[in-house]
Amino acid sequence: MTMAENNTPIAELSFEDALRSLEDVVRRLESGDVPLDESITLYERGEALRKHCQARLDAAQARIESILAGADGKPAAAVPFDAE
Numbered sequence: 001m002t003m004a005e006n007n008t009p010i011a012e013l014s015f016e017d018a019l020r021s022l023e024d025v026v027r028r029l030e031s032g033d034v035p036l037d038e039s040i041t042l043y044e045r046g047e048a049l050r051k052h053c054q055a056r057l058d059a060a061q062a063r064i065e066s067i068l069a070g071a072d073g074k075p076a077a078a079v080p081f082d083a084e
Helices: 003-007 015-031 036-067
Strands: none
Touching: 015 036
16 A cells, blocks of 8 residues: 555545555455554554445445436335345
């Protein structure tokens, strides 16, 4: 993770940038080469990135479901994302 990425407020990151940052945090933590104090800081940032990504996904799902709503506002064709 570059210093700039680490200092960027998470709320300003796009979903894609946040996901890339989260993947980098996970890679660094899994490497086992990070000192304990830095690991804790990385874990905290990773958790914040995960929450940000989840919130963005939830917002996207809500937008899609609103598009699929009928004229009366009731879902006309909402299907869960994980349905097969």
